[in-house]
Amino acid sequence: MRVERIARDKVRIFISYDDLEERGIDRDEIWHNGKKVQDLFWDMMETAYMEVGFDIAGPISVEAFTMPTEGVVVIVTRIPSMPGAGHEDGDYSDDEGSYEDRDHGFSSRTTPTHMVMAFRELEDLLAACKTLRQYPVQTALYHHEGAYQLVIRGDLRPDQWEEVFAISAEYGEMSRVTPWMLEEYGKVIFADHAVEQLLRNFPT
Template sequence: MRVERIARDKVRIFISYDDLEERGIDRDEIWHNGKKVQDLFWDMMETAYMEVGFDIAGPISVEAFTMPTEGVVVIVTRIPSMPGASHDDGEYAEDEEAYFERDHGFSPRSTPTHMVVAFRDFDDLLAACRTLHPYPVHTALYHYDGAYQFVIRGDLRPEQWEEVFSLVAEYGEMSRVTSWVLEEYGKVIFADHAMEQLLQNFPA
């Protein structure tokens, strides 16, 4: 299990299929609101609090999607009590407690808008770009933490995101950093059109 805080009121949690197997949860069972899934959810929230200080003392939304080989990605967002208010601005209204289900299951309704893939080897990055080229995506490239960090964005259908992940996962791995961290601290190589510029400068 890996937790990333991507905003003040939002965290992203990666759960590998090995994590699920150790808990006796199969891939299809994650979408059912059974006791093992509820226990997993509260373990995730405890980990999020311990590692990044993210607590859920109020209403939240939970969205999840699967990656073919990586596992399950869960996005947890705290919902402000009043429009425009942040989590720290006051108490949550009692009637909003209905939005916070303590027996929370995961819903496969969320579609990712981007992903970050890390490549240690430049040739692997080029190979991934060649397989990714047919997809309508926008890409950026940074260098951070000793790796090439490739940001992929796009308005793709869920099945297309799974295809994209399957392709790039053959050459790289899901990054441990977010695009926001890269924009702030990474060394920019190509801020936009990274895939096109790489393929143009380094043809096969």
């Protein structure tokens, strides 16, 4: 299990299939809000609090989606109790009904809207781009933490996202950074149409 804080009120948690197996949870079972899944969720929240100080003493939304080899990605977002209100860590009311449902699980499965893949070598990135160009995605390229970071966005079907991930993972790996971190700290190579520009600049 790995926790990343991607905003003040949002964390992203990676749960490997090994994590699920250790807890006796089948891949399909995670979408059924049983006791083992609820226990896993609260273990995740405890880990998020211990590692990055993320407290959920207030209303939250939970989104989850699966990746073919990586496991399950869960995004937990704290929701202000009043429209337009912000929170500081720990500054929450605990009124009755502040949770829509305290038996949180992963029933709110969603389709991802983006992913970031890291490539150590330019040749690996180019090899992935040759196949990725057939998909209707928007891409940007950064250099950060010694790797080429390809941001992939699009309105794809779940099976298309799985194909895009499988293609990218053949040559690279899921990045530990978010698009927002790259926009702030990464070195921009191509702000848009990265796949097309790479293949245009490095024809084979």
